[in-house]
Amino acid sequence: MNSRISHIASNTFREAVRDRVLYNLIAFALLLSGAAILVGKISIAIEKLVVINLGLTAVSLFGVVIAIFIGIGLVSKEIEKRTLYTVLSRPVRRWEFIVGKFFGLAGTLAVNTFFMALGVFLALFYVSHTFVRADALIFVALYFIILEFLIICALALLFSSFSSPLLSAVFAFSLFVVGSFAEDLRNFAAMTHGITRWLATGTAYLVPNFSAFNVITSIAHEQPVAGQLIFHNTLYAFFYALMALSGAVLIFEYRDLK
Amino acid sequence: MPAIEILGLEKTYSVGFWRKRPKRALYPLQLTVEEGEVFGFLGPNGAGKTTTLKLLMGLVFPTAGSARILGQEWTDPAVKAQIGFLPEQPYFYDYLTAHELLNYYGQLSGMPAKDRNRRVEEVFHQVGLHDVRGIQLRKFSKGMLQRVGIAQAILHDPKIVFFDEPMSGLDPMGRREVRDLMEELKQKGKTVFFSTHILSDAETLCDRVAIIHKGLLRSVGAVEELTSSVQGKVEVIWQGTEIPASIKVLGVECHLSGEHVRAIIAENQQDVFIDVLRRERQRLVSITPVRTSLESYFVEKLRHAETTAGSAV
Ligand SMILES: Nc1ncnc2c1ncn2[C@@H]1O[C@H](COP(=O)(O)OP(=O)(O)O)[C@@H](O)[C@H]1O
Numbered sequence: 001m002n003s004r005i006s007h008i009a010s011n012t013f014r015e016a017v018r019d020r021v022l023y024n025l026i027a028f029a030l031l032l033s034g035a036a037i038l039v040g041k042i043s044i045a046i047e048k049l050v051v052i053n054l055g056l057t058a059v060s061l062f063g064v065v066i067a068i069f070i071g072i073g074l075v076s077k078e079i080e081k082r083t084l085y086t087v088l089s090r091p092v093r094r095w096e097f098i099v100g101k102f103f104g105l106a107g108t109l110a111v112n113t114f115f116m117a118l119g120v121f122l123a124l125f126y127v128s129h130t131f132v133r134a135d136a137l138i139f140v141a142l143y144f145i146i147l148e149f150l151i152i153c154a155l156a157l158l159f160s161s162f163s164s165p166l167l168s169a170v171f172a173f174s175l176f177v178v179g180s181f182a183e184d185l186r187n188f189a190a191m192t193h194g195i196t197r198w199l200a201t202g203t204a205y206l207v208p209n210f211s212a213f214n215v216i217t218s219i220a221h222e223q224p225v226a227g228q229l230i231f232h233n234t235l236y237a238f239f240y241a242l243m244a245l246s247g248a249v250l251i252f253e254y255r256d257l258k
Numbered sequence: 259m260p261a262i263e264i265l266g267l268e269k270t271y272s273v274g275f276w277r278k279r280p281k282r283a284l285y286p287l288q289l290t291v292e293e294g295e296v297f298g299f300l301g302p303n304g305a306g307k308t309t310t311l312k313l314l315m316g317l318v319f320p321t322a323g324s325a326r327i328l329g330q331e332w333t334d335p336a337v338k339a340q341i342g343f344l345p346e347q348p349y350f351y352d353y354l355t356a357h358e359l360l361n362y363y364g365q366l367s368g369m370p371a372k373d374r375n376r377r378v379e380e381v382f383h384q385v386g387l388h389d390v391r392g393i394q395l396r397k398f399s400k401g402m403l404q405r406v407g408i409a410q411a412i413l414h415d416p417k418i419v420f421f422d423e424p425m426s427g428l429d430p431m432g433r434r435e436v437r438d439l440m441e442e443l444k445q446k447g448k449t450v451f452f453s454t455h456i457l458s459d460a461e462t463l464c465d466r467v468a469i470i471h472k473g474l475l476r477s478v479g480a481v482e483e484l485t486s487s488v489q490g491k492v493e494v495i496w497q498g499t500e501i502p503a504s505i506k507v508l509g510v511e512c513h514l515s516g517e518h519v520r521a522i523i524a525e526n527q528q529d530v531f532i533d534v535l536r537r538e539r540q541r542l543v544s545i546t547p548v549r550t551s552l553e554s555y556f557v558e559k560l561r562h563a564e565t566t567a568g569s570a571v
């Protein structure tokens with residue numbers, strides 16, 4: 001990574017921290033500890049299941065919300081406020097700006113996820129007083145969640161490079177929701193005929209396939225994750241994020257700044 | 259080698275949300291600025307000054323044309339290390355302190371850490387913000403932001419600085435300081451290209467000026483050259499409560515105010531005019547030469563442009 005990209009990335013991270021984005025961690029911690037205590041009171045048999053399920057789902061949702069809310073403004077806000085003028089009149093290429101923003105956002109999410117994961121493990125320890133080998137599966141789920149964040153960061157940046165924050169948020173959230181049901185959409189497509197089939201299949205393969213990244217339920221039941229899925233998801237996430245990021249660069253490269 | 263060569267840059271924006279209409283902001287512009295010059299780019303609001311600067315900075319893309327800066331293609335990133343830019347009404351990351359901002363910009367300009375620390379201190383002293391460098395930019399006034407803008411433009415010791423309305427938002431003291439700073443840059447052999455709609459700023463400072471109006475370059479030259487091309491005028495005041503017919507036929511515009519009549523006439527009309535007044539037995543009060551400033555040149559030039567606008571545009 002060249003030095004300009006890393007400077008832009010760390011400045012993006014600094015902005016997120018100063019915007020008190022990490023305050024959401026407090027909300028997360030409260031939610032999780034509250035839930036853990038509550039669950040502990042209801043049932044001893046399923047408490048671990050619930051903590052893992054709830055904890056990881058919360059990690060994923062909190063992250064997605066942060067990724068979208070920061071990501072949508074990363075480019076358009078800088079154009080709007082004209083803070084970009086004095087950046088791009090330096091020896092900074094436009095693609096470096098986009099890539100730097102991406103890494104800054106991804107870094108923010110990584111740090112955020114680290115602390116939330118810590119919270120999940122603490123809650124787990126609180127209810128079961130010990131860690132077993134199967135708990136290592138949680139790392140796989142967390143890895144998938146981070147891959148998912150990379151895709152969302154890239155998509156949010158892509159939308160931010162050509163539309164307003166509000167529209168970008170709508171686009172990004174819609175894609176997240178549709179992507180979470182990508183598997184169902186593919187199944188639906190297979191059942192239809194004619195033009196509907198073409199459209200449904202096209203959409204199903206174009207939207208990010210987030211359903212493949214969601215292994216939370218099976219992990220909570222201590223079912224192992226196939227190595228092939230890990231490999232496949234890794235490739236898929238990198239490729240998808242790269243495509244979205246390239247799109248963002250392409251659009252931004254030729255855009256007039258207001 | 260010229261510092262800046264603008265080779266027919268032009269810009270047409272498209273405006274409107276649903277139905278895009280073209281909006282001409284800049285007609286093909288041909289302009290050369292020599293190294294070491296202080297060059298004023300003058301024009302009223304909406305003339306196309308900012309558009310020109312944004313084109314040169316690569317912030318917007320030209321409809322046609324190109325430019326060379328220090329002999330290199332203007333889009334070349336290597337050029338960017340040698341130029342500084344102060345945007346119009348600059349705005350910066352408001353979560354950073356002034357010091358963090360300059361440090362960040364120094365990094366982006368590729369300054370080594372040691373130079374950077376020294377220069378950051380230096381420019382803060384230069385623009386008079388040393389005491390507030392640790393304060394977040396969200397707490398800065400408009401005038402202070404303008405100073406930060408100037409500081410970041412000269413931070414990396416560029417060969418050419420581009421200032422868009424550098425005096426705006428500053429109090430008289432601040433304007434004076436900016437003027438001195440530009441002088442200083444000139445002393446150091448830097449090229450200064452700045453836009454303004456305030457002519458007195460340009461008059462004392464510039465080696466040459468260009469005048470742009472409605473996207474069209476109207477004239478280029480040294481300030482004296484331009485103003486001397488405008489005929490000298492004199493103001494004549496005499497006692498009276500009405501304008502004699504023999505004066506009226508001269509076609510001179512006269513203004514009555516109380517006991518006095520006031521007329522502005524061309525210098526070479528002066529003798530004829532005084533003769534007429536004497537014949538009419540009017541009592542002369544005063545004859546004063548009107549200094550032709552850049553301002554009056556400007557007004558005249560633009561009025562002229564206004565009347566010929568139909569054919570020129
Ligand atoms: N982004 C834009 N979209 C459409 N029109 C623009 C845009 N920027 C400037 N203009 C128009 O171009 C003309 C020149 O503007 P500008 O270069 O800002 O003038 P100046 O800096 O001399 O005041 C104006 O008529 C302005 O309305």
Ligand SMILES: [Mg+2]
Nearest residue numbers: 307308309346
């Ligand atoms: Mg302007």
